[in-house]
Amino acid sequence: MKLILMAMFILLGCNLNSNKKISEVTVLKDNISNVNDSIDNVLTKVNGIDTIVLKESYNKVDIEYNDYLKENLKLVRVNFKRINSISNKNWKSIIQKDYNISSEGGVVSYYSNEKLEKITVRNFAETNQKLTEYYLLDDKLSFVFEKWIDYEYPIYDETFSESENEIVEQRSYFIKSKLVHQVNNQNCGSPFASDYLKEEEKRIIYEFSTLIKYKNSN
Template sequence: MKKTLLLISFIIFSLFNVFAQKQKDSKSSEVIISKDFKNKLDPIKSNFNRINSIKIWTKIKEIETDDSTEGGFINYYFLNDKLEKIVVRKFGKSGQYLAEYYLLNDKLSFVFEQGTTYNFPLYWKGFDDKKSKIEEFRYYFEDRKLIHFIGKSKNYKTESKDTLDEFDEII
């Protein structure tokens, strides 16, 4: 069990270091994948605003996860028995991860991911949350196909596939 936790800690620390290095290299970029993406984005953005304006959910199911060094959770947000949004938070000694999945007509339409890399591990004397590096990614989907991407990545196609796989796993 200890070996597994050490391995997971090492992997998470390595991933956060990669996020930090990517952020240093340049700013976010916008990748246009679909020619008529602007028309396709309007319903996705409207759905995002609708979901985030909901104040009272009929059900929120929270599941704790143990696949990061400092724990985490997955929250499933339901409105009238219909899954609308999923939020994943994972905490580590060297950073944290947030992913928000938005559904439109029972299909994944938008994913917001944010990776935060601390300047020092959480328990070290030099830790300063204000010196954390933050990297964000935005994926827009239509029928499980990436139509628009915002973020700094040269591998956004592979990463969008990974994002779909992660969604399938938590669903």
């Protein structure tokens, strides 16, 4: 747990070199407690200001904004609840790698028992912070939960403050590798246009596929 928390602080405090050799840590279930509990109240200093790290889902039930596709999405929601209720000590392995796609660094975590079931990605930048959770069902992408904060000022600006910035949450639901529904807490659950969903499907599947390849890279 100390290793994981230390990584969080380092990522916020320094700009990682993109040419740096990939570091990988396999966390054994007997050596850690639940990291989702441990980061819930983590505060770190950004320009001398307390900043909350976005929370991973733990023991959460998906929000049903309306009855649209309720029955169709039942398995997706049940699977989301099942996976996010697994404490870290009950995973067979958790593999972490540096993931430097933003200015202040990032980390990707792969959660597996008999097979890969969840991927989380944290990215920190000068003007935002983002957490993305990918959930698999029958070895296929099932649910994606994206959370981010956009800062009004860069973190190096003396007027930086995160207190008034709203956390945006976006949920994407997949059935047989197809994006069938997406909800954003900024639009009160209103359905998106089909053309927009197609573009979002391409984006999310590309990002997910990149993470799968990255897991298998040296």
